Amino acid sequence: MTGPLRRAGGGPDERPQLPGSLNANRRLGQWLRFLPEGLVEVRSGKVELGQGIATALAQIVADELDVAPARVRMVPASTASSPDEAVTSGSLSVQQSGTALRYACAEARALYLEAAAARLGKPVERLQVIDGEIVAVGGAHTSYWALADERLLDREATARVAPKSTHRFVGSNALRLDLPDKAFGRPRFVHDLEFPGMLHGRVLRPPSPAAALRALDDAQARALGAVVVRDGSFLGVLAEREEVAVKALERLRAGASWSEPATLPDAHALADWLQAQPVESKVVAEHAAAGAATPARTLRARFSRPYLAHASIGPSCALAHWRDGRLQVWCHSQGIYNLRADLALTLGLAAERIDVSHVEGAGCYGHNGADDVALDAALLARAAGERPVRVVWSRADELAWAPLGPAMAIALEADVDAGGEVLAWRHELWSNGHSTRPGRAATPTLLAAFHLERPFEPVLAIDPPLPAGGAERNARPLYGFPALRVVHHRVLSMPLRASALRSLGAFANVFAIESFVDDLARARDEDPVAWRLRHLTDARAHAVIEAAARRAGWAARRRREHCGHGIGFARYKNLGAYCAVVAEIEAAREIRVQRLVVAIDVGQVVNPDGVANQAEGGAIQAASWTLKEAVRFDRTRITSASWEDYPILGFSEVPAVEVEIVACPEDAPWVGAGEAAQGPTAAAIANAVRDALGVRVRDLPITPERIAATD
Amino acid sequence: MPTIRLDVNGTERAVDAAEDTPLLYVLRNDLGLKAARFGCGSGRCGACFVLIDGRAVASCDTPLWAAAGRRIVTLEGLGSPEAPHPLQRAVIDEQAAQCGYCLSGILVSAAALLAANAAPTEAEVRAALDRNLCRCGSHNRLVRAVVRAAHGGAE
Ligand code: FES
């Protein structure tokens, strides 16, 4: 077995720092083992979310070990056997897990070469590895598979063996490992998992965020043969058949009466509401100009984004099974160890008595209901007499009860001189924190925990620390301004559950900054691309902006009625991928984005097609947020609980997208691709709307109604 | 509970379930066919689409009694790794997915389209897929895959 697993980032440590997640998971055997049948089993703590991480990691392993990618088996993460890599988020997986695997595999290869040298009686220098065969000059040979012995890797990594500098598979378009199953409709998702004797569970969520159960008549539900589970305001049903569980749930809904206080803000004045709340404030960045010039005037604008839903196509799903006082959970959580910690807190059970295994879910874009449904399944399975239970959320609960990406308000000010050049730039933002992820607080953050007979208090959302940050992510512009001040107000009232949604605060901050600088350039009659290049010194920033402009034909663009072009740029988190987007739109009765050109620099590229796929997907999703999406609510309830009320961009509305991967300096580290395009896409569309119609929309989404109201 | 006979992927299957049971649950839970997936339960996302008498239909919204006696084809029935449907091959060639949760229903819609229109334009493909939602932004790759399949894999 593996050594004791420690929390990433936990405790003082005398031992040498190891690369990536190897530092917190130091035994080589935790990461890989060779199997006699000619396979290498690889364990990563990062999970497949639809982003293609398993394929990218397999490419890295294949290169370091000199084996064909087909020999690599990526084992789904489980607390029973996988390294603890905290959460799969923040576009960090290749950096953290890929780096660890590179070093672990390089060292494993060296150890097996030593063993082969001993067996063959040849010096290591005279051996080479060809698809796992270890061949000596002269023809004697053995293999990883013949030598397979777990004791060889049962030792602490040293990271003394340098990974390869040339690659065969890294940098090539490896085919996605998970795609054949999906193309042929084979079971693959957690929703498809089934165990003998399994019961179907459904949870009756309260009708509104602050509702409390007053009375319950469950006779009609039980008349169907369903078991009704109640613990405070947490209600659920269990049935032998899925359709019976669904029917029983509707009967239970009809039999429940709730008190529903009106606790929600005015959805039509969210920015005002945010700015009026109690806050905790901090200065994110500040510098003053030496010998400051007197400004000719000050420009001001306020931007906002609404609450956004994850709106995954497959609702949250988990299975749970209690046996002999132990709990097993299968779910699509982004952080299985963190989930386990919160399950332990909620259930009053030692974490060692819980195993959480990852099984793929539908696309994951942040902290959604994946962790919550795991607790739902555990609570219902507790009433199932040692039978396994599968719980699936309804579409309505998925849209209304999963954590939301929080609303934000951003006030920008620029002092400019007589020529319109910026002398001082000020950025203030108001937002809830962008994380209520489990496993990080003293009490659980899982939804059902707030509804139990002995409830836990909901935990206020926090922000990950800088430099990445949460709400303040990308609030500091990369443009060189003589004076700068960025202030972050974390809003301390949280009437709606908020947490991490793809790119966190970067989406709104970049939208605001890039809209505002476009207007500054426009006021000077300066080309927006030229303005940006003039204010940036970083060559990689220049490269993506120039690439996007060139590919989009920016310089030769022609003015056509109702059509417009816009550009947006950011470096994700100010330390990750560089990305520039040019949007072409047509504004007739509605806004149609016709084309998005995305230029992106993600450092070294493991899988170019994977990067293009992620960047394109991110841009399309961001276009959907920008044009259509807002969580709707009255003063009591969320009202956008169906696809009719929470529309997303459809096939006929999706723009053409071209992605250009821009070459980077050779030593540039790997950074993720999935979140870089969100902010630049929103800004590019907003700037194109301004270009087409002369209207600056500052409150997302940019709908025809908003445009009419801005006129 | 009556036994209902269904014609699924060319095979007659007997099912013991209430006749108002949504076809989706019968396919997934009784017949072990997991390709059709639950997304919304109300005919609004396409994740559960199957072919019924050649038309792409929401199986979450189709009661068992309405499916009895009709020709039901799920994604599993379109092709297999050994004998893939051109759409399945094209999806892999184009790497046309991210999470792939939407994929079964989209391929079913596309199969219905290609059966009626062997050489659709891109706009026709988009229109045919408008009842299917994808949240990962795989739309354009999927459209290219359908066009490629229509052209016999050469695109
Ligand atoms: S699940 Fe049937 S259409 Fe959405």
Ligand code: FES
């Ligand atoms: S690929 Fe994820 S929903 Fe379409």
